Amino acid sequence: MGRRVYLDHHATTPVDPRVVEIMLPYFTEKFGNPASRQHHWGWEAEQAVERARRQVAGLIGARPEEIVFTSGATESCNLAIKGAAEACAGRGDHLITVATEHRAVLDCCRRLERRGVRVSLLGVDRDGLVDLVEIERAITPRTFLISVMYANNEIGVIQPVREIGRIARERGVFFHCDATQAVGRIPVDVEADCIDLLSFSAHKMYGPKGVGALYVRSRNPRVGIVPQMDGGGHERGLRSGTLNVPGIVGFGEACAIAQREMAEEAARLRRLRDRLLERLLGELELVRVNGSMERRLPGNLSLSFAGVDAAGLMRELREIALSSGSACSSAEEGPSHVLRALGLDEATARSTIRIGLGRFNTEEEIEYAAGRLVEAVRRLRELSPVYALLKERLEAGQST
Ligand SMILES: *Cc1c(COP(=O)(O)O)cnc(C)c1O
Numbered sequence: 001m002g003r004r005v006y007l008d009h010h011a012t013t014p015v016d017p018r019v020v021e022i023m024l025p026y027f028t029e030k031f032g033n034p035a036s037r038q039h040h041w042g043w044e045a046e047q048a049v050e051r052a053r054r055q056v057a058g059l060i061g062a063r064p065e066e067i068v069f070t071s072g073a074t075e076s077c078n079l080a081i082k083g084a085a086e087a088c089a090g091r092g093d094h095l096i097t098v099a100t101e102h103r104a105v106l107d108c109c110r111r112l113e114r115r116g117v118r119v120s121l122l123g124v125d126r127d128g129l130v131d132l133v134e135i136e137r138a139i140t141p142r143t144f145l146i147s148v149m150y151a152n153n154e155i156g157v158i159q160p161v162r163e164i165g166r167i168a169r170e171r172g173v174f175f176h177c178d179a180t181q182a183v184g185r186i187p188v189d190v191e192a193d194c195i196d197l198l199s200f201s202a203h204k205m206y207g208p209k210g211v212g213a214l215y216v217r218s219r220n221p222r223v224g225i226v227p228q229m230d231g232g233g234h235e236r237g238l239r240s241g242t243l244n245v246p247g248i249v250g251f252g253e254a255c256a257i258a259q260r261e262m263a264e265e266a267a268r269l270r271r272l273r274d275r276l277l278e279r280l281l282g283e284l285e286l287v288r289v290n291g292s293m294e295r296r297l298p299g300n301l302s303l304s305f306a307g308v309d310a311a312g313l314m315r316e317l318r319e320i321a322l323s324s325g326s327a328c329s330s331a332e333e334g335p336s337h338v339l340r341a342l343g344l345d346e347a348t349a350r351s352t353i354r355i356g357l358g359r360f361n362t363e364e365e366i367e368y369a370a371g372r373l374v375e376a377v378r379r380l381r382e383l384s385p386v387y388a389l390l391k392e393r394l395e396a397g398q399s400t
Helices: 017-026 040-060 073-087 103-114 132-138 161-171 245-283 310-316 337-341 346-350 363-383 387-399
Strands: 067-070 094-098 118-122 143-147 174-178 197-201 212-216 287-289 300-305 352-356
Touching: 017 245, 040 067, 040 212, 040 245, 067 073, 073 103, 073 143, 073 174, 073 197, 073 212, 094 103, 103 118, 118 132, 132 161, 143 161, 161 174, 245 287, 245 300, 245 363, 310 352, 310 363, 337 346, 346 352
Parallel strands: 094 118, 094 143, 143 174, 174 197
Antiparallel strands: 067 212, 197 212, 287 300, 300 352
16 A cells, blocks of 8 residues: 555544653553552552643643542443433433533433423534523523533534533522533633643644543532542542553643644644645535534544545545544434534435544645545545536525
8 A cells, every 4th residue: 555644633633643652651560550559559640640740721721639530431421421310310300401412411311301301402503612691591590511512523613612511500590511623723711711630632733542431520519420430439439440651641742742743733723624634625616614614623624525435535535535424423324413413414414524633743744644535535426427417506596
C-alpha cells in the first residue's frame, strides 16, 4: 500500500509520541496501585495520578478534586446522567436533551425513560444549533437536568453552551455537557460556561483509549450524583475500580500539551480545512456543507456530494480514512440521526461524508486528499445513470 491519509479524527486520534513516552514507565518499573497506601510503589503511582488530575482539571478550569477518572466518555455520560437522575429522584423526573447528541447520551436518556423519567428531545435548526428559547420553554419545576453537547462529532457544530449554562444556573437545573469533541480542540471552561457535569475522553485528544473523565462541580452549587459502579470506593466513592494508571498519566500529558498548543493548532487546522473546502467547492458542483460554518470545530467538514453514494466514494478512496457518520454508533442502521435531525432527506444523507483533520496532517496530505476527492466524485457522477437528471433538477431548484 502506498500513501495513506487519516482524516477521521472525530472517531479517534493517534496517541501523541510525547504522551506514549510519559506512559511507558507506568507499565513496567512504576507499576504500583495508587490505592496501595503502605509502600513506595503505591505512593509513586498515586503521585502520578494526582499530577495527571491537576493537568486534566487545569485544561477545563476545574479543581483537581472535581475530576473523576473513568474508562471514557461513554462511561462519563452514563455516570453523569444516570447518577444525577438517581440523586435527584425525589425532586425531579424530567430531563432535556437534543436530537443530535451522541448515542452515549441518547441511550442513557432512553434507558431512564423506561424507568419513568420524562425526556424532552429538542430539535435543531438547519445549521445544527439548538434554540435557547426552546430550552427555556421546556424547563418545568420537575426538570433536574439539561444535557447538551459542546461540539458535535459528525458535523462539528458548537452549541451555545455558555448561554445554556446560564439558563440552567438561573433556573436551578443541573447542566451536563458531553464535551468529548471540544476538550483539547477549543477552549472549555466549566466556570465561564456554568457547567455542572462535563464528560470527555483521552482518545479524542491524542491520548490513549480506555480512559476519560467526568467533571463534577463541588461548589456553587455542589452537584451530587449516585455512583453507578460499586466496589472499593475509589475516586471519592464515585467510581470504584483500580485506576488505569498508565492511561491516566497519558491523559494528563495529552491535556497539558493541548493547553499549550491548542491556539496554534486550531489556527493551523482551520487553515487546512478551509483550503480543502475551497478546492472542493471550486472544482466540484453541487457540494453542500452541513452545519454552521461559523460555529464549528476547526478541523471538521461534513459534506454532501449530490448524486454520489458515500459508501461508494469511500470504496474509491480506500487509502484515505473518511467516515459516513459516527464510528461510535456501530449499531446504527441507515442514515445518521444527526443528519436526519438537520432535515436532510435520505438521499442527501447517504451522499454525506465527515472529514476530521488532526494534529499530524500535513498541507501536502490535504492537497492530495482534495485532488483524490475531486477525481473520485467526478468519476462516480460520470458513471451515475441519474446524475445528469438530478443536476438539472437541483439547479432548477436553486434558481427559484
Ligand atoms: C467519542 C465520543 C463519545 C464516546 O467516547 P468514548 O471515550 O469512546 O466512550 C461520546 N460523545 C462524543 C461526542 C464522542 O465524540
